[in-house]
Amino acid sequence: MATTRSIPKSSWDTLHNNGPFPLKTLHVTELEGSANMFSKYDRYNDVAKEIQRLIREAADKNEGFRPYGSAWSLSHIAHQKDNMHFNGFMSIHIPVPQEFSHEDSPYANENLFFFECGNTIKRISEVLSSHGKSLKTSGASNRQTIAGCISTGVHGSALNVGSIQDYVVGLNLIIGDKPTDIVYLERHTKPALTDDFASKINARVIRNDHLFNAALVGLGAFGFIHGVVIEAEDRFLLKRYVKKIDRDLALELADTMDFKNSTFKIDGEVDDDGKPLHPYHYKVFINPYTDEQEYVVEVMYKKPYRANYKDPIPDIKTSLYKDLIYLLIKISEKFPKSIPWFIKQLRKTILPAVNEETEGTLYEIFWDAPYQGPAFACSVGIDHTHSSKAYKILEEMTQKEGPIPGIFAMRFVKQTDATLGFTKFPITCMLEIDGVLWEKSRKLMSLTEYSRRMIEVLQENNIPFTIHWGKNSDWQFPNLVEDMFGDKVTEWKSYRNGLLSTEMQKVFSNGFLEDTKLNIPNPTNDEDLIVSL
Amino acid sequence: MKLQKKIFVRWCAAIIVCCLLSSCYSVRLKNKFGDPEPDPFNDTNDYYRYMKVREIDTTIKISVTDKDFEKIIKDCPQGIYIVEYRNTFGGVLLSAITFGRKRKVKAKYVCLKPTN
Numbered sequence: 316m317a318t319t320r321s322i323p324k325s326s327w328d329t330l331h332n333n334g335p336f337p338l339k340t341l342h343v344t345e346l347e348g349s350a351n352m353f354s355k356y357d358r359y360n361d362v363a364k365e366i367q368r369l370i371r372e373a374a375d376k377n378e379g380f381r382p383y384g385s386a387w388s389l390s391h392i393a394h395q396k397d398n399m400h401f402n403g404f405m406s407i408h409i410p411v412p413q414e415f416s417h418e419d420s421p422y423a424n425e426n427l428f429f430f431e432c433g434n435t436i437k438r439i440s441e442v443l444s445s446h447g448k449s450l451k452t453s454g455a456s457n458r459q460t461i462a463g464c465i466s467t468g469v470h471g472s473a474l475n476v477g478s479i480q481d482y483v484v485g486l487n488l489i490i491g492d493k494p495t496d497i498v499y500l501e502r503h504t505k506p507a508l509t510d511d512f513a514s515k516i517n518a519r520v521i522r523n524d525h526l527f528n529a530a531l532v533g534l535g536a537f538g539f540i541h542g543v544v545i546e547a548e549d550r551f552l553l554k555r556y557v558k559k560i561d562r563d564l565a566l567e568l569a570d571t572m573d574f575k576n577s578t579f580k581i582d583g584e585v586d587d588d589g590k591p592l593h594p595y596h597y598k599v600f601i602n603p604y605t606d607e608q609e610y611v612v613e614v615m616y617k618k619p620y621r622a623n624y625k626d627p628i629p630d631i632k633t634s635l636y637k638d639l640i641y642l643l644i645k646i647s648e649k650f651p652k653s654i655p656w657f658i659k660q661l662r663k664t665i666l667p668a669v670n671e672e673t674e675g676t677l678y679e680i681f682w683d684a685p686y687q688g689p690a691f692a693c694s695v696g697i698d699h700t701h702s703s704k705a706y707k708i709l710e711e712m713t714q715k716e717g718p719i720p721g722i723f724a725m726r727f728v729k730q731t732d733a734t735l736g737f738t739k740f741p742i743t744c745m746l747e748i749d750g751v752l753w754e755k756s757r758k759l760m761s762l763t764e765y766s767r768r769m770i771e772v773l774q775e776n777n778i779p780f781t782i783h784w785g786k787n788s789d790w791q792f793p794n795l796v797e798d799m800f801g802d803k804v805t806e807w808k809s810y811r812n813g814l815l816s817t818e819m820q821k822v823f824s825n826g827f828l829e830d831t832k833l834n835i836p837n838p839t840n841d842e843d844l845i846v847s848l
Numbered sequence: 849m850k851l852q853k854k855i856f857v858r859w860c861a862a863i864i865v866c867c868l869l870s871s872c873y874s875v876r877l878k879n880k881f882g883d884p885e886p887d888p889f890n891d892t893n894d895y896y897r898y899m900k901v902r903e904i905d906t907t908i909k910i911s912v913t914d915k916d917f918e919k920i921i922k923d924c925p926q927g928i929y930i931v932e933y934r935n936t937f938g939g940v941l942l943s944a945i946t947f948g949r950k951r952k953v954k955a956k957y958v959c960l961k962p963t964n
Contacts, residue, residue: 328891330898343888346964358964386888386898401888407964431964435883438963458883628880682880686897 317362319344319369327399330386332689332752333787336394336826339378342369345404355409356515359431359542362405363489363497363517366539371492373398374822381825382539384433384460388467388785389692392534395825400539402460405433408442411544415515417506422484426547427507429485432462432540436479439545440678447620448547449677452476456684462540467785468532468737470745471681472596472726474572478738480531481731485544487518488530488537491819495519497541498814502527503848507544516542522847525734529810532733534784536811536823536833552618553595553680555627556581557611557671565599565610569702569725572742584616592616600666601723603710603748604655611666615680627675628682634664640688640751647720648756654718665722691721692749693766694783698740699727701778705746712772713748719765721750734807735800737781745783763789770795790830805837812836813844874934883961884929896958899929904955907942912949924959932956 324341328334344365352358373380381395382402393399409429416424426448430439436450437457443449452473459469461479470478484507486500499518501507506522513520530537560579568577580591596615643661647654658665673680697705702725713719726745728738737743755761760768767789773780781799782788789795797804815823820836828834876895887900902923910917921928932955939952 322889324889332893341888349964355964385886401886403886403888403961406961437883438961441881685895688893 317344317346317358317365319365321369327394328386329389329393330686331389331691333389333391333691334394336391337396338394338399339397340399342398342400343404344369344400344402346407355407359407359409360517363541366400366489366541367492367496369398369400370489370539370819370822374492374818378822379824380539380822381535382432382462384463385435385458387459387463389690389787390785390790390827391825391830392467392784392827393463394827402433402462405431405541406435406438407431407542408434408439409542411508411512415508415512417501417509420507421505422507422546427484427544428547429542429544430461431542433460435460436464437678437683440676443547444550444676444678446547447550449550450479450545451482451548452479453677453681454479455681457678457681458683461543461545465531465543466533466535466540468731468733468783469785470726470728470738472598472728472745474594474597474727474742475729476595477729477731478736480733480736481729482546483531483543484546486527486530486540487516487542488539488814489541490538490815496538496819500527500530501544507546520847521845523845524848525806526810526814526845528732529734529807530814532731532736532784533811534735534828534833535825536820536828538815538819538823550620550676552620552624552674552676553615554584554618555596555613555615555671555673555675555680556584557613557667557669559609559611559669562608562610565612566703566706568597569599569727569744570700572699572727581614597727599725601706601710601725602658602662602666603713603723604658604718611669613667618674620676624674627673627679634685634687644720644751644753648753648759651718651756651759654720657720658722689752690749691752691762692747692783692786693762693769693788694745694747694749694786695769695773696728696737696740696743696745696781696783697773697778699742699744702744702746704776705744705773705778705780708772708776708778709746709748709769712768713765716760716768717765719748719750719759719762720753721748723748734803734810735784735796737783737799739781739800739803740779743781747783747786762787767792774798790827796831796833804833808833808835808837809844872934872936874932876930876932878930879928879960882927882929885926885959885961896956899958901956901958904953904957906953908951908953910949910951912947917951919953921957924957926960926962929958929960 320343326335327338378397379395380398382400383393411427413424436453452471454469465480490496497518499513501522502524503522574593575590584592594614595617598613600611643657728743731738824834885900934954
């Protein structure tokens with residue numbers, strides 16, 4: 316039997332110290348050992364029952380319940396004031412045999428993998444690598460759990476791929492404590508696995524594109540994500556370059572994504588006609604406090620996998636003294652004008668080394684990032700054609716009303732199908748500023764004030780935008796989510812209200828959903844939304 | 849004369865402090881593969897935040913005829929994710945004055961997360 320330790324705890328915090336937030340109980344569930352329960356399906360179904368017990372317990376106390384993984388989100392999206400459940404030990408991987416592939420599946424069976432919620436990106440990559448496969452993309456590092464990634468929309472900068480949720484093709488949710496409350500969701504237009512597979516995990520199948528897309532970036536509000544089916548691809552290498560290029564050229568590429576006709580050319584990265592190749596990844600780093608004519612850009616090109624390449628992970632990794640960072644922040648809070656100088660001095664630590672060339676798998680290129688103290692990140696999604704305009708506006712605001720201790724970066728992501736995915740534009744530019752968390756002082760505005768000004772200036776300049784669910788913002792800003800997603804909000808709520816009972820909607824709610832008003836049901840709902848199509 | 853003595857004492861103190869500081873350092877050896885074993889209750893604000901850390905802080909006594917020793921780690925069946933070995937001036941001194949018979953061992957380690 317799976318066992319849970321339920322420990323009273325007065326507070327909980329994110330990895331990056333964005334709290335603390337109040338809490339009553341922290342639950343940690345571990346699976347029955349494989350020596351006592353041989354079948355992976357049995358262990359998986361056994362722990363599902365344990366989760367259902369915990370959900371019932373919370374509901375009976377009129378309390379909320381929220382699972383979390385690596386606590387990597389910087390916003391309060393993972394927090395629930397009553398009961399939080401640590402998923403990290405729920406990390407089964409179940410192979411998908413050919414007979415479980417749906418007859419209408421567009422996916423090659425060898426590319427389908429089923430992972431339990433607490434598997435990290437790193438672990439999944441290792442499992443895939445042992446099969447000669449790879450994830451299609453990841454975030455900038457690898458410690459997030461798969462369920463956390465898709466719930467919040469974690470993305471990299473893969474121009475033609477999308478975010479992590481975009482290669483998820485099946486979702487196993489626990490939406491209550493009854494036997495029928497274990498569901499397996501897929502798109503009806505792209506089924507992946509058979510009903511027999513679903514019955515192996517005791518789930519009822521619902522194949523419905525709209526429901527699937529709503530639950531995909533579900534913000535933890537669609538129940539407990541117990542397992543996901545992902546589509547992998549053949550293992551590949553990424554050739555990574557870090558260059559300094561003319562500022563106007565870097566921004567022009569951001570606005571147009573027209574690499575083929577640009578003057579930005581890297582030796583060897585050209586097509587048969589000598590034209591520049593379209594990269595796999597493009598990222599621009601910008602220090603808002605210097606008027607440099609050149610920006611640092613990171614560009615990666617996809618290459619077929621081969622065994623004989625130099626390991627890109629260095630033998631020695633160093634990091635700054637945390638005490639030094641704390642000291643600089645304390646000085647910055649008293650003397651904000653010193654921030655640009657500090658950032659300039661630390662540029663070698665903050666920015667990647669220019670003219671660096673490395674090659675490795677996705678797993679190696681986006682490898683471990685250790686805890687480095689309190690951090691913040693504000694990240695807005697905009698149509699890439701607005702990249703330079705939006706940056707100028709935010710840079711000006713940051714210079715005039717700041718400074719704040721962080722630098723900007725731009726990453727670019729293909730459009731998602733998820734109803735509330737923030738990468739909603741054909742190519743979304745994720746324009747982010749991140750750095751060291753500071754405290755409001757007489758001379759330095761707070762992080763919430765700064766992020767509120769980001770929203771205001773983008774609205775004033777009529778630039779449509781979204782905000783990364785897992786990053787810092789003024790989440791109570793009036794009508795924020797409606798302004799970002801319009802009618803999609805009603806659609807998302809309709810499917811949530813249809814799938815979850817009223818009682819369970821309350822159980823799977825939290826302060827974040829309340830702040831964004833996403834916990835409030837639609838006034839009326841269509842009755843028969845939750846059906847297979 | 850008195851002033852010279854004072855300066856001499858200060859210089860000696862400074863040299864000793866420098867020796868103490870420079871001989872006290874730690875080294876981390878980290879596995880490229882695997883996840884650290886998590887501990888959601890470990891909310892310290894250091895490198896090991898949310899990792900399950902185990903510590904060894906002991907003095908090993910070996911006989912004159914023993915060349916070296918192995919301290920056996922018995923609680924990481926999955927393997928080691930990271931080991932941090934700490935060297936202190938006291939440890940070096942202890943080993944020196946006991947001709948290597950007593951050796952201070954101060955280390956932290958995190959196991960690999962069990963895989964399912």
